[in-house]
Amino acid sequence: MSEVQAAPRRRINLGFDRFSGLYVWAVLIIVFSLWIPDLFLQVSTLKQILSFQAIAAMVALGLIIPVAAGAFDLTVAGTVSVSVCFTAWALANHHGVIVAAVGSLILGLIIGLVNSVVVVKLKVDSFIGTLGMSSILIAVAYAITQNSQIVLSVEGYGPFLDFARGQFLGLPYTVYYAAVIALIMWWVLEYTPGGRYLYAVGGNPVAARLAGVRIGRVTTIAFVTSGLVAAFAGIALEATIGTATPNVGDGYLLPAFSAVFLGATQIRPGRVNVLGTLVAIFLLATGVSGLQLAGAPSYVTNLFNGVALIVAVALAVRTASRRK
């Protein structure tokens, strides 16, 4: 060997690129703490942020998987709606909790499989294919609810509602479900061959295939995963709100995609990842709830989410091009 190189040198790096989200988060917390200390610096604020974001976090975490493999899954919102409506319908018609829950998960699985047939077998671009599927799922949700609202009363359905509303250490169970899903996704993406295959397919499908990765199978598993997670999020959402309307999932589409793409600028820049997604979700939620507590009108949520996504990704693009 002509030249022995030293072990990878670690530069002292405050990580303004990789951890910019954490810095911004800290700044937000400081700003709101100084601005509205009585309202913001409360344990209840923290609990509120965590529990409000638990469902959105689950949907986003499931979505990471197909996006890592380079596929858009726009059906996550529709899957949440279908799952919410089916759960409510099954319970309201006295089929029992098992049928409601297992049925919803099976629906999520089927949606994932159909998505993968459309994308892998019919070779429809994932964006277009899942857009079409989303429309179909809206129809399904309306069909299930017969175009009306289903309400589950606390008296009749207490045990089911406790599935989400039950608390441990002052936090609703949904927060723990989201945490467990995050752990599983993190393990899959960072510590299993499956994670490598997902990123390889997302990075260069031709190269991945020639390296022996079965891209059709990987894509199928990705869609099934996001379908199952979205269906689970739907069950938890139904238990949280106790009512079902066919468009209930719509509000989760943009936040989930925002969180995943914003998350791709964090921790491991340039690739979607679990920790980055979590940072993104809670960063956005902190900003939004701080602004609301300070008296901002309700449209500020969407405004803030949109601006934050564009600014964060624009900054990430700039740092990436400077690095080259």
Next chain:
Amino acid sequence: MTTVLSVRDATKIFGGQTALDHVSIDVQPGEVRALVGQNGCGKSTLIKILAGFHEPEPGTSVTVGGEELAFSNATASESVGLRFVHQDLGLVANLDAVDNMAIGQGYITGPTKTISWKKERAAAREALLELGYDINVRMPVGALAMSERTAVAIARAMSTRGSETRMLILDEPTANLPAAEAQRLYKLVRGVADRGIAVLFVSHHFDEVFEMADSVTVLRDAKHIITRPVEGLTEEELIELVVGRKIEEHVTDADAREHGKPVIELKGLAGAAVHGLDLTVHAGEVVGIAGITGSGREEVAALVFGGHDRGGEVIVNGEALPQCRPDISIERGIALVPAERHANASLMDQTLRENITIVNPSAHMSMGFLRRSSERSDVNEWLDKLDVRPRNSEYTMAQLSGGNQQKVVIARWMRQEPSVLILDEPTQGVDVGAKADIHRLVDEAAAQGTAVLVASTDHEELVRVCDRVIIMRRGKAVDVLKGATLTNDNITAASIGRDSSDSAA
């Protein structure tokens, strides 16, 4: 005669690393100058400074035809008369030559601002005829032969309206051209130079240096080493100048090498361009496949491995291989280093570690977790073995030079200890040093009993590594060269259609 290009003390530093160190060169009108050096020696940096892509350090001065060049401004480079053709040519494949030449400089329009197609076509045809190419300008350029595409790109560069063309700068003009087409391009370039235009070209192919250039400038480690006439220079001397050390002469003694049992057999292999190829490769044997583009040579590797749908049979160690299942091919011990690593092999944004272990990452699973430390030591071993620089498993593929990327792809497959190794254009865009290393690896693999199949347009490479070379024409194997008949010239002759003596007899 005034000097066309005069570069003085060109220096460029990227984040503390000197990419170009006080390089000065002069090029005269009508001169064809080759710019050679290993990957990372600074030749691309120099070209990019000329093109207005990089801003050099203060103290650098460049004049073109006596005019000072303003840096970091592509328009300025163009207006002083520099014309660039990049390696990928920058053509839009589904548009014809007329559109490709008009894009970027505007169409010729009539009084109503509609395009005057007649004039536009005539201009395109004329520009190409001047270069000696009479091609259908209305055919999508993707359907043209490679050298014709290069001609379109050169014609486009030369016909830039608005300023006089003083100098043509080409990046690896014949990198992907089969020998016969390269010959055509040499003629084209000579023709351009005869019109008094200076030509500067970057090259890894020494045959094009000797065929095309009047003089050669060698850069090594960001520094100017020498500029001298090509006349009187031998290939060995040039290699030594580029590498800075002697590369030992390698002699393949085909008859001395022992070959084992047949490992892979192709029976009637067929695809889009291949029509029935029969071939057996034995353990420890290196078989080459040569042929012009379109002969089927370019398709064999993918067909065997299962990259494309195929007809016919591939039998590995006595068992038929299912088609279009690269994963099964890998399980059976086949490895493919595909051509065009960017498109077919590299995961550019991922680390060298992830690029190498993407085949069989499970080897590093323990207790349900992929162990990075065990992965890293495995990968580092390969980076050492192949002398990949920088030797750091956590760099991304995009941070490496072409030659080093290719070594990483080869490491990915060597790690599998394959029984069949298929290499498609293994040293495309790779510098001389890395090329020699890759050839040595092929020798080693064969010595360990691997059956090796190499498809290449680089005839010297085939002569260097192969025991025998199959020549393909029109989808079929038409000739076999080995032993004393295995020479550069014989391969060229056989691929363009002159049958070598033995098959004529």
